[in-house]
Amino acid sequence: MSAPMAEAKPPIDFYFDFISGYGYFASLRIEAIAARHGRRVDWHVMLLGVAVMKVMGLKPLLDTPLKGDYVKRDAARYLRRHGLVLARHVSDPMMDPRPAARAFCWVKRHHAGLAGAFVHAAYDRYWRLGRDLSLTDELLALAGPIGLDEQSLKLGLESEESRADLRDSVEAALARGVFGSPFTIIDGEPFWGSDRLEMADDWLSRDGW
């Protein structure tokens, strides 16, 4: 029903933080869901440290009594179900997500067509391979395989422009009510969490309800 008008439909807004395991899981599926309905994905980086801890005043997920244990188990069974094997566990210490987030902002501004490829490459390297992207060399290793120049990426992620872009991205996400990762907005309708992707798919099928 949506195929003939595919180009005319607005993209799906997908918000993520690289330190979010559920964001990673959803990033692997969101483009297929979007494509089924003739949509593209517009990738937006956010920072859980700002949204959850500063604005909402909550503890990090893994430090929340009872819920922390549940999340470890829930993530593990998601991985088993989907045949994913990761070097990193959700309970491992998290990297500082800001260098990778700034790199993403630079890619999105200067090589918009590679934004999705960068997200996938960064999530894969952080979660599946277990590399720490707050280390410059690990982060720059993302460049070559997706056709970016390492030195340009290095200058870009350290630039005042990418710092400002990240601040703006975090602010814009908060202004739209985004408080978690993943968080998907479809034609103004918000869907929080990887466990709402089925509902988002249903929403797209019916053009809302």
Added chain:
Amino acid sequence: MSAPMAEAKPPIDFYFDFISGYGYFASLRIEAIAARHGRRVDWHVMLLGVAVMKVMGLKPLLDTPLKGDYVKRDAARYLRRHGLVLARHVSDPMMDPRPAARAFCWVKRHHAGLAGAFVHAAYDRYWRLGRDLSLTDELLALAGPIGLDEQSLKLGLESEESRADLRDSVEAALARGVFGSPFTIIDGEPFWGSDRLEMADDWLSRDGW
């Protein structure tokens, strides 16, 4: 595949708080899911006020910045999608859930076969009809239609036995890691939230993974 051995399979443990809208939504579906897999539902009352506020140290959902607005919207679209029309909104002031919870404990102990019927009647009266079950008359009105004696229920919910049963139920839920409503445990595997019922169904179909 499960039908011939239906009687042999252990029940699904379903934890709920009457003040939980998502608990209500899930209570409407859990028996059908269980029945598809030859299971019964064992109903367990818990108190979000103890689990979320005291043990986890979190704010009530609706008082959490950003998430509160999301929950109102998410609940509203769930209702539209499922054709439910409720007199009570998730943002309305909540009743004290303890009298209804004690009444449930009394029913479960003395009329175990009516535990599910009581849960449905109480949820229906609180959410669909918008009645305050912390008022004795409103709570006792649940008795007749499901075949219970009002006076016995009144004495029961005020008894020391039901108070002790409720304390034990809340403690037992915490000891099993239950921190939300609804919360379903299937053969030891926990599923938090109404948005995990599909996964619970999948888990039952595959006998886990």
